Amino acid sequence: xxxxxxxxxxxxxEMILTKNQEVTDSARGQxxxxxxxxxxxxxxxxxxVEAEKLRRLFQAARWAxxxxxxxxxxxxxxxxxNPEDYDRLLNTLVEFNRQWAGQAPVLxxxxxxxxxxxxxxxxxxxxxxxxxxxxxxxxxxxxxxxxVHQMAGFDAEKARQEFQIPAGYEPVVVMAIGYPDDSEVxxxxxxxxxKPLKEFVFGGSWGQTSTLVASDFAHEGGFxxxxx
Amino acid sequence: xxxxxxxxxxxxxEMILTKNQEVTDSARGQxxxxxxxxxxxxxxxxxxVEAEKLRRLFQAARWAxxxxxxxxxxxxxxxxxNPEDYDRLLNTLVEFNRQWAGQAPVLxxxxxxxxxxxxxxxxxxxxxxxxxxxxxxxxxxxxxxxxVHQMAGFDAEKARQEFQIPAGYEPVVVMAIGYPDDSEVxxxxxxxxxKPLKEFVFGGSWGQTSTLVASDFAHEGGFxxxxx
Numbered sequence: 170x171x172x173x174x175x176x177x178x179x180x181x182x183e184m185i186l187t188k189n190q191e192v193t194d195s196a197r198g199q200x201x202x203x204x205x206x207x208x209x210x211x212x213x214x215x216x217x218v219e220a221e222k223l224r225r226l227f228q229a230a231r232w233a234x235x236x237x238x239x240x241x242x243x244x245x246x247x248x249x250x251n252p253e254d255y256d257r258l259l260n261t262l263v264e265f266n267r268q269w270a271g272q273a274p275v276l277x278x279x280x281x282x283x284x285x286x287x288x289x290x291x292x293x294x295x296x297x298x299x300x301x302x303x304x305x306x307x308x309x310x311x312x313x314x315x316x317v318h319q320m321a322g323f324d325a326e327k328a329r330q331e332f333q334i335p336a337g338y339e340p341v342v343v344m345a346i347g348y349p350d351d352s353e354v355x356x357x358x359x360x361x362x363x364k365p366l367k368e369f370v371f372g373g374s375w376g377q378t379s380t381l382v383a384s385d386f387a388h389e390g391g392f393x394x395x396x397x
Numbered sequence: 398x399x400x401x402x403x404x405x406x407x408x409x410x411e412m413i414l415t416k417n418q419e420v421t422d423s424a425r426g427q428x429x430x431x432x433x434x435x436x437x438x439x440x441x442x443x444x445x446v447e448a449e450k451l452r453r454l455f456q457a458a459r460w461a462x463x464x465x466x467x468x469x470x471x472x473x474x475x476x477x478x479n480p481e482d483y484d485r486l487l488n489t490l491v492e493f494n495r496q497w498a499g500q501a502p503v504l505x506x507x508x509x510x511x512x513x514x515x516x517x518x519x520x521x522x523x524x525x526x527x528x529x530x531x532x533x534x535x536x537x538x539x540x541x542x543x544x545v546h547q548m549a550g551f552d553a554e555k556a557r558q559e560f561q562i563p564a565g566y567e568p569v570v571v572m573a574i575g576y577p578d579d580s581e582v583x584x585x586x587x588x589x590x591x592k593p594l595k596e597f598v599f600g601g602s603w604g605q606t607s608t609l610v611a612s613d614f615a616h617e618g619g620f621x622x623x624x625x
Contacts (some may be wrong), residue, residue: 200457201540203431204533209462220609227598227610228428231591233532234437236549238590243597246607256602295523296548297569300528304461305432308536312429321464321522329422333603341525362466363459369471370455375561379447379474382455 184323190262203311207320208361213273213347218248222313223275226346229309235298241282242302245332248275257331262343270320273345278328279303281339299341316349431539434617436589437546441501441575446476450541451503455576457537463526469510470530474558476503484558490571491550498548501573507531509567527569533574545576 173211196337234242247254258276259267270276279302281295292298326341334340372379455472463469475482486504487495498504507530509523520526535545553568562568600607 199539200453200460201431203429204457204460205536207460207462222611224594225428227594229432230598231594232428232432232435232589234435234535234547236547240592240597243599243603245599245603246609247600248609251600294524294528294569296525300522300525301532303530304532305536307462308533309428309432319462319464324402332599332601337601338603341522361460362470366452366455366459368457368487369468371473371560372475372479373560375473375563375566377472381451381474381476 174273195204199234199249203308206339206347207307207311208316209367210349211318212350213345214350215272215331216348218274218315218347221250221296222315223346225313226306226309226315230302230306233298233302233305235290235367236294237285237287238281239285239292239295239298240302241295242299243280244340245278245280245334246275258328260327260342261323261325261331262320263324265311266320266343267321268393270318270343270345272350273318275346277344277346278340279342279344280334283339283343291305296341303342310346313346315346318345319343320345349378353363363380411567431536435535435539436544436575436577438444438544439451439497439546440578441544442578443502444576445478446502446543446575448552451476451574453541454537454543454546455494458530458534461526461530461533463529464520464522465513467510467520467523467526468530469520469523469576470527471508471566472511473506473508473562474503474572475505486571489551489553489556489559491552494548494550494571498571498573500578501546501575503574504548504558504576506568507567507572508562511565511567516590522579523567524569531570531572538574542576546573547571548573566567578587 197243223246224261227246230242230244231240233240233242245257245258249255255276259271262270279299281299283292283295284290285292287364298308301318303319310317320343323340325345328334328340329342366382370379370382371377453473458470458472459468461468461470473486475486477483483504487499488505489506490498507527507528511520511523512518513520531545531547538545548571550568551568551571556562556571558566593604594610598607598610599605600609
């Protein structure tokens with residue numbers, strides 16, 4: 170399953186051009202540049218990432234909110250300074266991801282702890298909270314001029330074995346981190362695309378567009394891209 | 398299970414003072430204020446939240462990354478302008494949360510779609526990606542002067558029934574959103590606390606602190622709080 174997911178990263182990139190509509194920069198301009206300008210590039214510069222910047226990325230993850238403040242996230246980080254560890258993590262990726270991600274100066278594995286520290290019960294928000302931590306890490310990265318490209322396409326069991334990850338902890342995501350290579354013609358240049366708000370912001374009952382967003386276009390021409 | 402989780406929100410708040418160490422503002426000052434100053438307050442101002450601000454919150458969620466760009470998130474929003482819908486969502490909360498969250502001018506339910514649109518297979522990152530979207534929503538909220546307090550403590554099945562949420566979609570989180578009530582003596586004033594980096598940033602193998610963070614204290618006194 171992991172492999173299938175990974176191989177379709179490229180298919181996913183194709184899909185955004187057909188399934189959803191493209192948007193203009195002005196549509197994103199309404200929100201923070203830190204969020205609007207984030208990308209998941211396929212091209213990274215070879216430039217080394219400063220250790221203090223990397224620490225700030227993990228500080229950002231650290232301060233994310235979580236259910237019970239359990240902080241169910243851990244990260245395993247590998248930089249090119251340790252080529253052996255780097256290669257072990259790189260080799261958990263599916264073929265397609267291994268090709269492009271091997272350019273990135275930093276790889277990091279995100280791991281979720283599946284049970285609460287406090288009582289051993291299942292923490293149903295473990296993955297959710299890891300997602301929040303990685304999102305905050307990514308916001309900090311953007312502020313530092315770095316890009317983060319997350320991958321579902323890796324072999325979680327291989328990662329578990331390579332890095333002795335115990336039962337009860339689940340490898341969830343591998344991130345490629347680095348300075349984007351702006352000179353490269355890559356997938357990064359594709360327009361980013363998303364569903365319009367009216368398709369996922371509801372009020373009253375499921376599937377009923379919230380009045381908050383239903384009239385976006387009428388009230389604020391150009392605010393959102395609801396043309397298709 | 399939901400109820401048990403919810404009722405322990407308060408216990409969770411207590412826990413942060415004993416389990417983890419407190420940190421000073423300077424320790425957080427190394428990362429973006431948007432991340433460092435985020436809080437999950439229990440006290441909200443009655444001030445109405447402007448519709449355009451709410452739309453920007455959902456725009457921020459919209460632009461989050463997701464596996465295959467599936468965007469498996471939906472939100473059901475209720476403001477005090479629609480007291481009936483608001484009360485229906487409020488009443489899905491467990492008793493402890495209902496008490497304080499009923500002050501918030503906006504409640505929003507976050508829902509994850511569990512299967513991929515593209516092929517119907519299980520999307521194991523559905524909750525994770527919803528977490529990312531909510532984290533980005535929260536960053537935008539902080540920039541707007543708003544606070545978001547997330548709750549696991551609600552009855553997901555009651556929410557499903559009240560709002561006709563179909564099978565295959567899972568109610569994951571309820572958010573209270575509004576301007577924080579700074580005048581109130583509340584839980585909000587508690588010091589926030591987190592595990593030190595050395596406990597969750599590993600290198601080489603599981604449990605082995607990454608050299609990136611092992612020497613934080615020596616290199617950058619006061620950078621991190623590793624005093625206990």
